[in-house]
Amino acid sequence: MTFLLSLKLAWRGILANKLRSFLAMLGVIIGVASVIALVSVGQGARLSIQRHLESLGSNVIEVHSQGWDVRFTPELIEDLKTRVAGVKYVMPVIGLGGNLKWRNNFIDTPAQGVTQDFLEIREFKLAGGRNLSEVDVRERRRVLVIGAAVAEQLFRGVNPVGEEVYFNNQRFTVVGVLAAKMPDQEYGIDRTIYLPYTTAQRLMGGAGRIDTINIKAAGAKEASQAALQLRRIFFKMYRRPDAAYVMSRDDMLKQVAEMNRTMTLMLAAIAGISLLVGGIGIMNIMLVSVTERTREIGIRKAVGAQNIQILSQFLIEAAIISGAGGIIGILVGSGASLLIRRFGPPTALSLFSILVAFGFALLVGAASGVWPAAKAAALEPTDALR
C-alpha cells in the first residue's frame, strides 16, 4: 500500500474522532511546548549572565572579602601590584547605591567607588568629558563618571558633562559620560555611576570599607595563574580558604557553561518524562481505537490486507497524532517563550531544543503505537468480523 494512501486513511481516522485525537495530542503538545519554553528561559538566563560576565572585561579577576576581619587596604593593593605576576591593573572597588538627582529629575542607581583604571579594566569608552583622574582619587573629589543609560534617563538630551547633581544629597559634578556597552539590557552596567573610591569611603563614613578588588591580567593564561596565586596569598594571610573569594571571569564563564549543561540535562529529563506521559496517552487512545475498530480491521483483512499493512496504518496514525501534536507544541512553546520575554525574564528560542523535542515526540508517538498496531495486525479475520 502506498504511503500516501496510508496517510490519507490515517488522517480520516483522526478526523473521525476529533476530540479524542486532540486529547491524545494534548500530552505531546504540553510536553513539546514546555520543553521549548523552559529551554528558551534557560538559554535567555545563560545568555544574559554570559553577557554580563563579558562586560566585566576580559582577563579580569574579582576578589571579594568574606568576613569582617578581612580588610583590603590601599597598602595591600599596592603590594599586590608587585607580588602577583602578569598583572596590569589592581583596583579597589566599593559598591554602593543611592539616589541621583539633577534639577527635578531623580533616579535610583547603583554606584561603584573605583580608580581611574576602571575604564581600562572594564573596557569602557568615553562618550564625552573625561575619565576619573589620579588627582580625583587622591584628593577625594566629588566627581562622577556616569553610564550611558543614566545620562539618557536623568538628563534627557542635555549634555551632562559639567552639570551639578546630588548623589545621596551630596553635591557632585559630572565629569564624564560612558559610551553604551549593552544597550538592550535594562539593568545592565550602563545604569551604573562611578566615583573615586576615596570619595565613596568618605561618604559612607566608617562603613566605607574596600570589599572588592578588581585585577586585570595581561592575558588569559596570566589571569588563571594570577587567580591561583591570589588564593595562595589570601590563604596565607588569613589561614582559611574562604577569607577571600577569588573569581576569574573565565572561570565564571566556564561555570556558566557547566551550569548550562546541567540545566540542559535536567530539562531533557523533564522533556523525556512529559513526552513519555504523552506517549502513554497516545498508546491508550490507540488501544481503544483498535478495540473499537476491530470490525474495520476484519473487513480490511477479508479483502486481502496483509498484517504488515494493518500494522503500518495504525503506526502511521500514531505518528500523525504525535507529529501534529509536536507541531502544535512548537507553536505554543514558541508563543509562550515570546510572551515570557515580553513580560518577564529574557528568553532565547533554541532551534536545537525545538528539533530534539519534535523528534522525540515523533519517536515516542511511533513507539507507543507499536503495541496497539501489533495487536491490530495479529487479530484473526474471523474473530474481527464476529
Next chain:
Amino acid sequence: MSAAFMLEVEEVTKIYRLGRIKVPALRGVTLGIRPGEMVAVMGPSGSGKSTLMNILGCLDRPSGGVYRLDGEEVGKKSDRELASIRNRKIGFIFQNFNLLPQLTALENVELPLIYRGVPARERRRRAEEALVRLGLKERLRHSPRELSGGQQQRVAIARALAAQPEVILADEPTGNLDSRAGEEILAVFQELNAEGITVVMVTHDPNVARHSERIVRLADGRIVSDERVLPEERLSAQELLAKLPGAEEGGEEK
C-alpha cells in the same frame, strides 16, 4: 480428479475452544465444487455453514482435514499467502455488507486493489467500472450511511468484482434485505455465474437456495444431503423481478 475442483475440502473439521470446552463446528466435511458452479449451502443455525464458508474463504483455517483451492493446499500457507489469496481469488459478500463507513462507495471498492498495490488511476477506473456495472453510477461519492441496504450490498459486490475473483463466497447475502433488493442481488449473482465465476452462498431460505444449481445441506457439522436443482425448478431472478410489482430494476428503498 481433484484438479477438476475449484474448491475442495476433504474430511475437514473445525473445533472452537470456549474456555475449556471444545465445541466442534465441523465434524468431517467432504465437498468438491467445480469451476463455474453455483452452489447454495443450507442448514439451520449452528450447523456449521458459516464456519465452512470462512474456511473456504481463507478467513479461517481448518482444525483437521485438507482444503485445496485451485488444487493448492491452503492449510500449509502462511498468513501472508492467505491474505494474498483472499485479495486475488476470493470475493467475500457478507450479510451485513461490511463496508467501511468512513470511506465513500468508490473508496470501499478500491480497497482490495489498494492492498494489491494497483496504481491509483487504474484502481479508480476499475472501481468505477464495477460500480457502474452494478447500477451505482450516481452513488460513487456517497458514504455507506447514505445508501440503502440493497445499494450497500451492491457496493460490496462491486468491491468483490473489482478484484476480479475466481470465486464469490456469500454468507446470507440477502439476509438483511427486503425481497426486491434481495432478488436484485441474486440476479447479479446469476449473471456473474453465467460469466463463469464460481458462486457459493450460504442461506437458510429455500427460495434463495433455489436460485443456484446445487444445494448442499449441513446439520450438526456434517453434510446431510447434496442435490442438484432440476433445471425446471431453478428460479431465475430476472424473471422473478419482472413479475414483482413496483419500482423498475435498480429501484431504491430510500
